[in-house]
Structures are given as structure tokens and as C-alpha cells.
Amino acid sequence: MFSKDETIKWFESNFPDLNDPKLLVEIARVGVVQSFKESDIIIDFGEAIDYVPLVLKGSVKISREGDQGKEIFLYYISSGDTCAASFSCCMVKKRSEILAVAEEDSTILMIPMNEANAWLKDYDSWRNFIFNMYDQRMFSMIDTIDRLAFSNLDNQLLDYLELKSHTLRTNVIESTHQQIALDLNVSREAISRLLKKLEINGKVKLGRNKVILNE
DNA sequence: ACATTAAGTGATT
DNA sequence: AATCACTTAATGT
Numbered sequence A: 001m002f003s004k005d006e007t008i009k010w011f012e013s014n015f016p017d018l019n020d021p022k023l024l025v026e027i028a029r030v031g032v033v034q035s036f037k038e039s040d041i042i043i044d045f046g047e048a049i050d051y052v053p054l055v056l057k058g059s060v061k062i063s064r065e066g067d068q069g070k071e072i073f074l075y076y077i078s079s080g081d082t083c084a085a086s087f088s089c090c091m092v093k094k095r096s097e098i099l100a101v102a103e104e105d106s107t108i109l110m111i112p113m114n115e116a117n118a119w120l121k122d123y124d125s126w127r128n129f130i131f132n133m134y135d136q137r138m139f140s141m142i143d144t145i146d147r148l149a150f151s152n153l154d155n156q157l158l159d160y161l162e163l164k165s166h167t168l169r170t171n172v173i174e175s176t177h178q179q180i181a182l183d184l185n186v187s188r189e190a191i192s193r194l195l196k197k198l199e200i201n202g203k204v205k206l207g208r209n210k211v212i213l214n215e
Numbered sequence B: 001a002c003a004t005t006a007a008g009t010g011a012t013t
Numbered sequence C: 001a002a003t004c005a006c007t008t009a010a011t012g013t
Helices: A004-014 A021-030 A084-091 A113-122 A124-149 A152-168 A177-184 A188-200
Strands: A032-036 A041-043 A051-057 A059-065 A071-078 A098-102 A106-112 A204-207 A210-213
Touching: A004 A021, A004 A051, A021 A106, A021 A113, A051 A059, A051 A084, A051 A113, A059 A106, A071 A124, A084 A098, A084 A113, A084 A124, A106 A113, A113 A124, A152 A177, A152 A188, A152 A210, A177 A188, A188 A204
Parallel strands: none
Antiparallel strands: A032 A106, A041 A098, A051 A106, A059 A071, A059 A098, A204 A210
């Protein structure tokens, strides 16, 4: 473990935005430093969350429980981050919707949620910090969703259609699936199946030898 | 009507 | 995601 002074120093270098001296004193007063080994479970599904974790060292993988108990990766938090989800869980006094596992050996400063909550109104720097975290996590989640929802080829195909439509100044693209497939170096079947999806999603309309790009 | 070519589909790896 | 094998649909002669 680490002394209070060491913790504060470490804290200051990792969380430069939290530089309010009074806030640092508070953090030192109520914060508890905990160490985790790689793949240790920090927060499990359904566990009550009564503290906000601030990562001093290492990194933590946050996932959600999926359909058949499968883990769905949400995002990583690492030095200088906190888990936005844990905070929202605290606020509504719910049990954990998420699973937090140490990705590597990690050191985490636990802030009891009562304090974390009170600081929101007492310290601008704390409030900004938490809101920034929400913002960042939101974007990193959107990124991961994008990667899951659309394979490279989806976007490639849409780009291809849009480019062609733009250069030909028409949204009716007269080419066969086979031609498109050749241009994109994939099999004809792959194109047929993707176009079908795009049609179902209302992006295009299909006809023989043509693809009509919707607005 | 028939042949040809394009597109859709399921299975397999 | 590729390949295969097959079906179904559209189109030309």
C-alpha cells in the first residue's frame, strides 16, 4: 500500500484537472487505495456500488452482461479515469449493471459515494471532471458500437455507391452486383447480401442491374 | 417457350 | 468472408 502523501502526489500527476487544494484534502481524507491483480474482478454484476473508483495505475475493462450471460465490452478506463457507469449506479442506488475487471495489475482509489455525490455541488473541478468522464465514455462507446454494427465492407460499399452516385450525378447506379463485387475485391454473394441489408434499412432500392440510392 | 444472365440462399469451411 | 451448389427471377431472342 501507499502512504497518504504518496497517494496524493500520484493523484496530482494523474488527475491534473482536480487541482483544488481543498478537494485534494477531502480526497486524501476519505479515499481508500486498493490494489488489484490482473483479471481480478473489481465490481461484479448485481453488486451494490457504494464507491466511485478512480484509477491511479493500470487499466480496467468495463463490460455489460449480454443475452446469454455473454460479456459485451463497453470501454476501458485507465490512469486518470473513473467509471462513469459506477457513478450513475450510485446516484440511483441501483446494483451494478456492469462488470469491472482489472486488465492489468491496477491501483484504484475508492471514493465513498456519499462524498463523491456531495462534492458535485461543492467543487466545480470535481463536477467538471465527472461530466468530462461521461462525455468521453459516451464517445468511446459509440465508437465500439460502430465497429460492431458495421463491418468495414458496409462502409466501403456505401462509400462506393455514394461516390459513384455523386460523380454520375444520379442516384440510380446501373451496375450488377458482380461488377460492384469486382471493384471492391469481394465475392458477389457478399455484395448481394449487404445490398439486401441496406435495402431493408431503407438506404437503397434494388432492381435488376441497378441500385437506387435513397436520399 | 426457351436459354441466358443476374440475383438470392443455405451450407460448408 | 469465400466458395459452392442450387434456386428463383428477369430479360432477350
